[in-house]
Amino acid sequence: MKTLGFIGTGGMGSGMAANLIKAGYRLVVNDIRREVARNLESQGAEFKASPKAVAEASELVLSMLPYNEAVKEVGLGKGGLHEASSGAKIWIDCSSIDKKTILGVHQELQKKGWKVMDASAGGVEEQAAAGTLSLWVSGPKELFDQHLPVFQAMGKKIVHVGELGNAKLVKNAMAMFGAIQHMGLAEIFTWLKKGGVSEETVHTVLRNSQNHSESVERVCETLVSRKFKPRKSWMPKDVGFGLEMAREMEVPVPFSALAYQLFSIAQANGLDGYEATGIAYHVYALISGQKKG
Known part of the structure:
Protein backbone atom coordinates (compact mmCIF):
# COMPACT_ATOMS: atom_id res chain seq x y z
CA MET A 1 0.00 0.00 0.00
CA LYS A 2 1.17 3.55 -0.75
CA THR A 3 2.92 5.76 1.73
CA LEU A 4 1.11 9.08 1.92
CA GLY A 5 2.20 12.35 3.47
CA PHE A 6 -0.29 14.55 5.29
CA ILE A 7 0.55 18.11 6.38
CA GLY A 8 -1.81 19.96 8.70
CA THR A 9 -3.33 17.65 11.31
CA GLY A 10 -5.69 20.03 13.10
CA GLY A 11 -9.44 19.60 13.48
CA MET A 12 -10.25 18.72 9.87
CA GLY A 13 -6.89 17.30 8.88
CA SER A 14 -6.67 14.85 11.76
CA GLY A 15 -9.97 13.23 10.83
CA MET A 16 -9.09 13.02 7.16
CA ALA A 17 -5.66 11.58 7.92
CA ALA A 18 -7.07 9.03 10.36
CA ASN A 19 -9.37 7.71 7.66
CA LEU A 20 -6.40 7.21 5.35
CA ILE A 21 -4.79 5.05 8.04
CA LYS A 22 -8.03 3.10 8.42
CA ALA A 23 -8.04 2.53 4.65
CA GLY A 24 -4.63 0.85 4.97
CA TYR A 25 -2.29 3.60 3.83
CA ARG A 26 1.02 4.14 5.61
CA LEU A 27 1.12 7.76 6.76
CA VAL A 28 3.84 10.29 7.50
CA VAL A 29 2.62 13.58 8.97
CA ASN A 30 3.71 17.09 9.84
CA ASP A 31 2.16 20.02 11.68
CA ILE A 32 3.75 23.11 13.21
CA ARG A 33 2.04 22.03 16.46
CA ARG A 34 3.53 18.64 17.21
CA GLU A 35 0.92 17.92 19.87
CA VAL A 36 -1.99 17.80 17.39
CA LYS A 52 10.40 18.53 2.81
CA ALA A 53 10.91 15.45 4.99
CA VAL A 54 7.29 14.39 4.49
CA ALA A 55 7.70 14.55 0.71
CA GLU A 56 10.94 12.59 0.75
CA ALA A 57 9.32 9.82 2.79
CA SER A 58 6.11 9.49 0.76
CA GLU A 59 4.69 8.90 -2.71
CA LEU A 60 1.93 11.51 -2.53
CA VAL A 61 1.48 14.55 -0.28
CA LEU A 62 -1.84 15.92 0.97
CA SER A 63 -2.41 18.99 3.10
CA MET A 64 -5.20 20.68 5.03
CA LEU A 65 -4.01 24.11 6.15
CA PRO A 66 -5.80 27.12 7.66
CA TYR A 67 -4.85 30.05 5.42
CA ASN A 68 -3.02 31.25 2.30
CA GLU A 69 0.35 31.95 3.90
CA ALA A 70 0.50 28.46 5.42
CA VAL A 71 0.07 26.92 1.97
CA LYS A 72 2.80 29.15 0.53
CA GLU A 73 5.11 28.23 3.40
CA VAL A 74 4.52 24.48 3.00
CA GLY A 75 5.12 24.64 -0.72
CA LEU A 76 7.83 27.26 -1.09
CA GLY A 77 9.17 28.16 2.37
CA LYS A 78 12.23 26.97 4.23
CA GLY A 79 12.01 23.19 4.56
CA GLY A 80 9.12 23.25 2.09
CA LEU A 81 8.14 20.78 -0.60
CA HIS A 82 10.24 22.58 -3.20
CA TRP A 91 0.69 17.47 -3.97
CA ILE A 92 -3.04 17.59 -3.30
CA ASP A 93 -3.92 20.64 -1.21
CA CYS A 94 -7.30 20.50 0.52
CA SER A 95 -7.02 23.85 2.32
CA SER A 96 -9.73 26.51 2.34
CA ILE A 97 -7.77 29.24 0.58
CA THR A 132 -18.43 11.50 4.97
CA LEU A 133 -17.12 14.78 3.57
CA SER A 134 -18.09 16.11 0.17
CA LEU A 135 -14.86 16.61 -1.78
CA TRP A 136 -14.48 18.85 -4.81
CA VAL A 137 -11.24 18.18 -6.66
CA SER A 138 -9.61 20.06 -9.53
CA GLY A 139 -6.53 19.58 -11.64
CA PRO A 140 -5.53 17.00 -14.25
CA LYS A 141 -8.32 14.45 -14.71
CA GLU A 142 -5.86 11.58 -15.11
CA LEU A 143 -4.39 12.34 -11.69
CA PHE A 144 -7.88 12.53 -10.22
CA ASP A 145 -8.73 9.11 -11.63
CA GLN A 146 -5.41 7.65 -10.49
CA HIS A 147 -5.87 8.80 -6.89
CA LEU A 148 -9.64 8.38 -6.57
CA PRO A 149 -9.25 5.66 -3.88
CA VAL A 150 -7.42 8.21 -1.71
CA PHE A 151 -10.32 10.64 -2.01
CA GLN A 152 -12.83 7.86 -1.36
CA ALA A 153 -11.09 7.05 1.92
CA MET A 154 -11.80 10.60 3.14
CA GLY A 155 -15.13 11.50 1.57
CA LYS A 156 -18.51 10.19 0.57
CA LYS A 157 -19.30 12.41 -2.41
CA ILE A 158 -16.37 13.19 -4.70
CA VAL A 159 -16.66 15.42 -7.78
CA HIS A 160 -13.99 16.52 -10.25
CA VAL A 161 -14.65 20.19 -11.01
CA GLY A 162 -12.20 20.94 -13.80
CA GLU A 163 -8.92 22.84 -14.02
CA LEU A 164 -6.58 23.64 -11.15
CA GLY A 165 -8.03 26.25 -8.79
CA ASN A 166 -11.67 25.49 -9.50
CA ALA A 167 -12.02 23.51 -6.27
CA LYS A 168 -11.14 26.68 -4.32
CA LEU A 169 -13.76 28.65 -6.25
CA VAL A 170 -16.38 25.97 -5.59
CA LYS A 171 -15.53 26.02 -1.87
CA ASN A 172 -15.97 29.81 -1.81
CA ALA A 173 -19.26 29.48 -3.70
CA MET A 174 -20.61 26.85 -1.32
CA ALA A 175 -19.65 29.07 1.63
CA MET A 176 -21.44 32.02 0.02
CA PHE A 177 -24.55 29.94 -0.57
CA GLY A 178 -24.36 28.53 2.96
CA ALA A 179 -24.04 32.03 4.45
CA ILE A 180 -27.10 33.24 2.56
CA GLN A 181 -29.03 30.14 3.64
CA HIS A 182 -28.07 30.43 7.32
CA MET A 183 -28.89 34.12 7.52
CA GLY A 184 -32.10 33.67 5.53
CA LEU A 185 -33.37 30.92 7.81
CA ALA A 186 -32.44 32.87 10.95
CA GLU A 187 -34.30 35.88 9.53
CA ILE A 188 -37.47 33.88 8.82
CA PHE A 189 -37.38 32.19 12.23
CA THR A 190 -36.91 35.57 13.97
CA TRP A 191 -39.69 37.29 12.03
CA LEU A 192 -42.23 34.51 12.48
CA LYS A 193 -41.41 34.14 16.17
CA LYS A 194 -42.11 37.84 16.66
CA GLY A 195 -45.38 37.31 14.82
CA GLY A 196 -46.45 34.58 17.21
CA VAL A 197 -45.42 31.45 15.30
CA SER A 198 -43.31 29.11 17.42
CA GLU A 199 -39.92 27.96 16.16
CA GLU A 200 -41.08 24.34 16.37
CA THR A 201 -43.97 25.20 14.06
CA VAL A 202 -41.67 26.97 11.59
CA HIS A 203 -39.47 23.88 11.59
CA THR A 204 -42.46 21.63 10.88
CA VAL A 205 -43.66 23.91 8.07
CA LEU A 206 -40.24 23.87 6.39
CA ARG A 207 -39.90 20.12 6.84
CA ASN A 208 -43.16 19.65 4.94
CA SER A 209 -42.45 22.18 2.21
CA GLN A 210 -40.67 22.12 -1.15
CA ASN A 211 -37.88 24.15 0.45
CA HIS A 212 -36.83 21.25 2.66
CA ARG A 231 -16.06 27.04 17.83
CA LYS A 232 -15.35 29.73 15.29
CA SER A 233 -16.78 29.26 11.83
CA TRP A 234 -14.47 29.36 8.82
CA MET A 235 -17.43 30.40 6.64
CA PRO A 236 -16.80 34.18 6.83
CA LYS A 237 -13.21 33.68 5.64
CA ASP A 238 -14.33 31.64 2.64
CA VAL A 239 -17.10 34.12 1.83
CA GLY A 240 -14.50 36.89 1.95
CA PHE A 241 -12.35 35.04 -0.60
CA GLY A 242 -15.40 34.68 -2.83
CA LEU A 243 -16.26 38.38 -2.59
CA GLU A 244 -12.69 39.34 -3.47
CA MET A 245 -12.71 37.07 -6.51
CA ALA A 246 -16.14 38.33 -7.57
CA ARG A 247 -14.87 41.92 -7.47
CA GLU A 248 -11.92 40.99 -9.68
CA MET A 249 -14.28 39.22 -12.08
CA GLU A 250 -16.69 42.21 -11.97
CA VAL A 251 -19.58 39.93 -11.01
CA PRO A 252 -22.11 41.45 -8.56
CA VAL A 253 -22.94 39.21 -5.59
CA PRO A 254 -25.17 41.42 -3.37
CA PHE A 255 -26.73 38.63 -1.27
CA SER A 256 -23.31 37.22 -0.38
CA ALA A 257 -22.03 40.70 0.45
CA LEU A 258 -24.96 41.31 2.81
CA ALA A 259 -24.46 37.96 4.52
CA TYR A 260 -20.79 38.87 5.00
CA GLN A 261 -21.79 42.17 6.62
CA LEU A 262 -24.01 40.26 9.06
CA PHE A 263 -21.03 38.10 10.00
CA SER A 264 -19.09 41.34 10.52
CA ILE A 265 -21.81 42.64 12.86
CA ALA A 266 -21.53 39.43 14.85
CA GLN A 267 -17.75 39.78 15.07
CA ALA A 268 -17.97 43.44 16.16
CA ASN A 269 -20.33 42.45 18.97
CA GLY A 270 -18.42 39.39 20.17
CA LEU A 271 -21.03 36.99 18.80
CA ASP A 272 -18.78 35.07 16.40
CA GLY A 273 -17.58 32.31 18.74
CA TYR A 274 -19.88 29.75 17.16
CA GLU A 275 -20.34 27.82 13.97
CA ALA A 276 -22.42 29.55 11.31
CA THR A 277 -25.88 28.67 12.67
CA GLY A 278 -25.03 30.05 16.09
CA ILE A 279 -23.67 33.25 14.56
CA ALA A 280 -26.81 33.69 12.44
CA TYR A 281 -29.09 33.17 15.45
CA HIS A 282 -27.22 35.56 17.71
CA VAL A 283 -26.81 38.34 15.14
CA TYR A 284 -30.55 38.29 14.37
CA ALA A 285 -31.37 38.25 18.08
CA LEU A 286 -29.21 41.37 18.34
CA ILE A 287 -30.55 43.36 15.41
CA SER A 288 -34.19 42.45 16.11
CA GLY A 289 -33.97 43.41 19.77
CA GLN A 290 -34.71 39.91 21.05
CA LYS A 291 -32.96 38.45 24.03
CA LYS A 292 -30.38 35.74 23.43
CA GLY A 293 -31.26 32.28 24.74
Whole structure:
Protein backbone atom coordinates (compact mmCIF):
# COMPACT_ATOMS: atom_id res chain seq x y z
CA MET A 1 0.00 0.00 0.00
CA LYS A 2 1.17 3.55 -0.75
CA THR A 3 2.92 5.76 1.73
CA LEU A 4 1.11 9.08 1.92
CA GLY A 5 2.20 12.35 3.47
CA PHE A 6 -0.29 14.55 5.29
CA ILE A 7 0.55 18.11 6.38
CA GLY A 8 -1.81 19.96 8.70
CA THR A 9 -3.33 17.65 11.31
CA GLY A 10 -5.69 20.03 13.10
CA GLY A 11 -9.44 19.60 13.48
CA MET A 12 -10.25 18.72 9.87
CA GLY A 13 -6.89 17.30 8.88
CA SER A 14 -6.67 14.85 11.76
CA GLY A 15 -9.97 13.23 10.83
CA MET A 16 -9.09 13.02 7.16
CA ALA A 17 -5.66 11.58 7.92
CA ALA A 18 -7.07 9.03 10.36
CA ASN A 19 -9.37 7.71 7.66
CA LEU A 20 -6.40 7.21 5.35
CA ILE A 21 -4.79 5.05 8.04
CA LYS A 22 -8.03 3.10 8.42
CA ALA A 23 -8.04 2.53 4.65
CA GLY A 24 -4.63 0.85 4.97
CA TYR A 25 -2.29 3.60 3.83
CA ARG A 26 1.02 4.14 5.61
CA LEU A 27 1.12 7.76 6.76
CA VAL A 28 3.84 10.29 7.50
CA VAL A 29 2.62 13.58 8.97
CA ASN A 30 3.71 17.09 9.84
CA ASP A 31 2.16 20.02 11.68
CA ILE A 32 3.75 23.11 13.21
CA ARG A 33 2.04 22.03 16.46
CA ARG A 34 3.53 18.64 17.21
CA GLU A 35 0.92 17.92 19.87
CA VAL A 36 -1.99 17.80 17.39
CA ALA A 37 -0.27 14.94 15.55
CA ARG A 38 0.10 12.74 18.66
CA ASN A 39 -3.22 10.97 18.16
CA LEU A 40 -2.27 10.02 14.59
CA GLU A 41 1.11 8.80 15.80
CA SER A 42 -0.69 6.53 18.26
CA GLN A 43 -2.52 5.06 15.26
CA GLY A 44 0.72 4.30 13.42
CA ALA A 45 1.59 7.54 11.63
CA GLU A 46 5.20 8.70 11.61
CA PHE A 47 5.95 12.34 12.38
CA LYS A 48 8.40 14.27 10.20
CA ALA A 49 9.96 17.59 11.09
CA SER A 50 9.22 19.44 7.84
CA PRO A 51 7.15 19.31 4.64
CA LYS A 52 10.40 18.53 2.81
CA ALA A 53 10.91 15.45 4.99
CA VAL A 54 7.29 14.39 4.49
CA ALA A 55 7.70 14.55 0.71
CA GLU A 56 10.94 12.59 0.75
CA ALA A 57 9.32 9.82 2.79
CA SER A 58 6.11 9.49 0.76
CA GLU A 59 4.69 8.90 -2.71
CA LEU A 60 1.93 11.51 -2.53
CA VAL A 61 1.48 14.55 -0.28
CA LEU A 62 -1.84 15.92 0.97
CA SER A 63 -2.41 18.99 3.10
CA MET A 64 -5.20 20.68 5.03
CA LEU A 65 -4.01 24.11 6.15
CA PRO A 66 -5.80 27.12 7.66
CA TYR A 67 -4.85 30.05 5.42
CA ASN A 68 -3.02 31.25 2.30
CA GLU A 69 0.35 31.95 3.90
CA ALA A 70 0.50 28.46 5.42
CA VAL A 71 0.07 26.92 1.97
CA LYS A 72 2.80 29.15 0.53
CA GLU A 73 5.11 28.23 3.40
CA VAL A 74 4.52 24.48 3.00
CA GLY A 75 5.12 24.64 -0.72
CA LEU A 76 7.83 27.26 -1.09
CA GLY A 77 9.17 28.16 2.37
CA LYS A 78 12.23 26.97 4.23
CA GLY A 79 12.01 23.19 4.56
CA GLY A 80 9.12 23.25 2.09
CA LEU A 81 8.14 20.78 -0.60
CA HIS A 82 10.24 22.58 -3.20
CA GLU A 83 13.40 21.50 -1.35
CA ALA A 84 12.60 17.77 -1.50
CA SER A 85 15.29 15.92 -3.42
CA SER A 86 13.41 12.61 -3.71
CA GLY A 87 10.07 10.99 -3.01
CA ALA A 88 6.70 12.52 -3.84
CA LYS A 89 6.20 14.92 -6.70
CA ILE A 90 2.41 15.14 -6.46
CA TRP A 91 0.69 17.47 -3.97
CA ILE A 92 -3.04 17.59 -3.30
CA ASP A 93 -3.92 20.64 -1.21
CA CYS A 94 -7.30 20.50 0.52
CA SER A 95 -7.02 23.85 2.32
CA SER A 96 -9.73 26.51 2.34
CA ILE A 97 -7.77 29.24 0.58
CA ASP A 98 -8.18 31.38 -2.52
CA LYS A 99 -7.60 30.34 -6.11
CA LYS A 100 -4.76 32.81 -6.70
CA THR A 101 -2.64 31.24 -3.98
CA ILE A 102 -2.80 27.66 -5.25
CA LEU A 103 -2.13 28.80 -8.84
CA GLY A 104 0.86 30.85 -7.71
CA VAL A 105 2.37 28.02 -5.68
CA HIS A 106 1.82 25.60 -8.56
CA GLN A 107 3.59 27.94 -10.98
CA GLU A 108 6.73 27.79 -8.85
CA LEU A 109 6.57 24.11 -7.89
CA GLN A 110 6.17 22.88 -11.44
CA LYS A 111 9.65 24.24 -12.11
CA LYS A 112 10.82 21.58 -9.64
CA GLY A 113 8.86 18.83 -11.36
CA TRP A 114 5.82 18.88 -9.07
CA LYS A 115 2.24 18.25 -10.16
CA VAL A 116 -0.37 20.00 -8.04
CA MET A 117 -4.06 19.29 -7.54
CA ASP A 118 -6.38 21.17 -5.26
CA ALA A 119 -9.39 19.91 -3.36
CA SER A 120 -11.93 21.45 -1.04
CA ALA A 121 -13.97 19.79 1.66
CA GLY A 122 -17.64 20.35 2.35
CA GLY A 123 -18.40 19.50 5.95
CA VAL A 124 -17.19 19.97 9.50
CA GLU A 125 -14.86 18.12 11.85
CA GLU A 126 -17.37 15.40 12.71
CA GLN A 127 -17.86 14.58 9.03
CA ALA A 128 -14.10 14.59 8.47
CA ALA A 129 -13.72 12.03 11.26
CA ALA A 130 -16.58 9.92 9.88
CA GLY A 131 -15.21 9.99 6.32
CA THR A 132 -18.43 11.50 4.97
CA LEU A 133 -17.12 14.78 3.57
CA SER A 134 -18.09 16.11 0.17
CA LEU A 135 -14.86 16.61 -1.78
CA TRP A 136 -14.48 18.85 -4.81
CA VAL A 137 -11.24 18.18 -6.66
CA SER A 138 -9.61 20.06 -9.53
CA GLY A 139 -6.53 19.58 -11.64
CA PRO A 140 -5.53 17.00 -14.25
CA LYS A 141 -8.32 14.45 -14.71
CA GLU A 142 -5.86 11.58 -15.11
CA LEU A 143 -4.39 12.34 -11.69
CA PHE A 144 -7.88 12.53 -10.22
CA ASP A 145 -8.73 9.11 -11.63
CA GLN A 146 -5.41 7.65 -10.49
CA HIS A 147 -5.87 8.80 -6.89
CA LEU A 148 -9.64 8.38 -6.57
CA PRO A 149 -9.25 5.66 -3.88
CA VAL A 150 -7.42 8.21 -1.71
CA PHE A 151 -10.32 10.64 -2.01
CA GLN A 152 -12.83 7.86 -1.36
CA ALA A 153 -11.09 7.05 1.92
CA MET A 154 -11.80 10.60 3.14
CA GLY A 155 -15.13 11.50 1.57
CA LYS A 156 -18.51 10.19 0.57
CA LYS A 157 -19.30 12.41 -2.41
CA ILE A 158 -16.37 13.19 -4.70
CA VAL A 159 -16.66 15.42 -7.78
CA HIS A 160 -13.99 16.52 -10.25
CA VAL A 161 -14.65 20.19 -11.01
CA GLY A 162 -12.20 20.94 -13.80
CA GLU A 163 -8.92 22.84 -14.02
CA LEU A 164 -6.58 23.64 -11.15
CA GLY A 165 -8.03 26.25 -8.79
CA ASN A 166 -11.67 25.49 -9.50
CA ALA A 167 -12.02 23.51 -6.27
CA LYS A 168 -11.14 26.68 -4.32
CA LEU A 169 -13.76 28.65 -6.25
CA VAL A 170 -16.38 25.97 -5.59
CA LYS A 171 -15.53 26.02 -1.87
CA ASN A 172 -15.97 29.81 -1.81
CA ALA A 173 -19.26 29.48 -3.70
CA MET A 174 -20.61 26.85 -1.32
CA ALA A 175 -19.65 29.07 1.63
CA MET A 176 -21.44 32.02 0.02
CA PHE A 177 -24.55 29.94 -0.57
CA GLY A 178 -24.36 28.53 2.96
CA ALA A 179 -24.04 32.03 4.45
CA ILE A 180 -27.10 33.24 2.56
CA GLN A 181 -29.03 30.14 3.64
CA HIS A 182 -28.07 30.43 7.32
CA MET A 183 -28.89 34.12 7.52
CA GLY A 184 -32.10 33.67 5.53
CA LEU A 185 -33.37 30.92 7.81
CA ALA A 186 -32.44 32.87 10.95
CA GLU A 187 -34.30 35.88 9.53
CA ILE A 188 -37.47 33.88 8.82
CA PHE A 189 -37.38 32.19 12.23
CA THR A 190 -36.91 35.57 13.97
CA TRP A 191 -39.69 37.29 12.03
CA LEU A 192 -42.23 34.51 12.48
CA LYS A 193 -41.41 34.14 16.17
CA LYS A 194 -42.11 37.84 16.66
CA GLY A 195 -45.38 37.31 14.82
CA GLY A 196 -46.45 34.58 17.21
CA VAL A 197 -45.42 31.45 15.30
CA SER A 198 -43.31 29.11 17.42
CA GLU A 199 -39.92 27.96 16.16
CA GLU A 200 -41.08 24.34 16.37
CA THR A 201 -43.97 25.20 14.06
CA VAL A 202 -41.67 26.97 11.59
CA HIS A 203 -39.47 23.88 11.59
CA THR A 204 -42.46 21.63 10.88
CA VAL A 205 -43.66 23.91 8.07
CA LEU A 206 -40.24 23.87 6.39
CA ARG A 207 -39.90 20.12 6.84
CA ASN A 208 -43.16 19.65 4.94
CA SER A 209 -42.45 22.18 2.21
CA GLN A 210 -40.67 22.12 -1.15
CA ASN A 211 -37.88 24.15 0.45
CA HIS A 212 -36.83 21.25 2.66
CA SER A 213 -33.37 19.73 2.25
CA GLU A 214 -30.73 18.02 4.35
CA SER A 215 -28.94 21.30 4.99
CA VAL A 216 -32.15 23.19 5.82
CA GLU A 217 -33.08 20.44 8.26
CA ARG A 218 -29.70 20.63 9.99
CA VAL A 219 -29.90 24.41 10.40
CA CYS A 220 -33.52 24.25 11.62
CA GLU A 221 -32.72 21.58 14.20
CA THR A 222 -29.89 23.73 15.56
CA LEU A 223 -31.97 26.91 15.65
CA VAL A 224 -34.75 25.17 17.57
CA SER A 225 -32.48 23.28 19.98
CA ARG A 226 -30.04 26.19 20.55
CA LYS A 227 -27.23 23.62 20.57
CA PHE A 228 -24.68 25.90 18.97
CA LYS A 229 -21.17 24.50 18.73
CA PRO A 230 -18.76 26.87 20.49
CA ARG A 231 -16.06 27.04 17.83
CA LYS A 232 -15.35 29.73 15.29
CA SER A 233 -16.78 29.26 11.83
CA TRP A 234 -14.47 29.36 8.82
CA MET A 235 -17.43 30.40 6.64
CA PRO A 236 -16.80 34.18 6.83
CA LYS A 237 -13.21 33.68 5.64
CA ASP A 238 -14.33 31.64 2.64
CA VAL A 239 -17.10 34.12 1.83
CA GLY A 240 -14.50 36.89 1.95
CA PHE A 241 -12.35 35.04 -0.60
CA GLY A 242 -15.40 34.68 -2.83
CA LEU A 243 -16.26 38.38 -2.59
CA GLU A 244 -12.69 39.34 -3.47
CA MET A 245 -12.71 37.07 -6.51
CA ALA A 246 -16.14 38.33 -7.57
CA ARG A 247 -14.87 41.92 -7.47
CA GLU A 248 -11.92 40.99 -9.68
CA MET A 249 -14.28 39.22 -12.08
CA GLU A 250 -16.69 42.21 -11.97
CA VAL A 251 -19.58 39.93 -11.01
CA PRO A 252 -22.11 41.45 -8.56
CA VAL A 253 -22.94 39.21 -5.59
CA PRO A 254 -25.17 41.42 -3.37
CA PHE A 255 -26.73 38.63 -1.27
CA SER A 256 -23.31 37.22 -0.38
CA ALA A 257 -22.03 40.70 0.45
CA LEU A 258 -24.96 41.31 2.81
CA ALA A 259 -24.46 37.96 4.52
CA TYR A 260 -20.79 38.87 5.00
CA GLN A 261 -21.79 42.17 6.62
CA LEU A 262 -24.01 40.26 9.06
CA PHE A 263 -21.03 38.10 10.00
CA SER A 264 -19.09 41.34 10.52
CA ILE A 265 -21.81 42.64 12.86
CA ALA A 266 -21.53 39.43 14.85
CA GLN A 267 -17.75 39.78 15.07
CA ALA A 268 -17.97 43.44 16.16
CA ASN A 269 -20.33 42.45 18.97
CA GLY A 270 -18.42 39.39 20.17
CA LEU A 271 -21.03 36.99 18.80
CA ASP A 272 -18.78 35.07 16.40
CA GLY A 273 -17.58 32.31 18.74
CA TYR A 274 -19.88 29.75 17.16
CA GLU A 275 -20.34 27.82 13.97
CA ALA A 276 -22.42 29.55 11.31
CA THR A 277 -25.88 28.67 12.67
CA GLY A 278 -25.03 30.05 16.09
CA ILE A 279 -23.67 33.25 14.56
CA ALA A 280 -26.81 33.69 12.44
CA TYR A 281 -29.09 33.17 15.45
CA HIS A 282 -27.22 35.56 17.71
CA VAL A 283 -26.81 38.34 15.14
CA TYR A 284 -30.55 38.29 14.37
CA ALA A 285 -31.37 38.25 18.08
CA LEU A 286 -29.21 41.37 18.34
CA ILE A 287 -30.55 43.36 15.41
CA SER A 288 -34.19 42.45 16.11
CA GLY A 289 -33.97 43.41 19.77
CA GLN A 290 -34.71 39.91 21.05
CA LYS A 291 -32.96 38.45 24.03
CA LYS A 292 -30.38 35.74 23.43
CA GLY A 293 -31.26 32.28 24.74
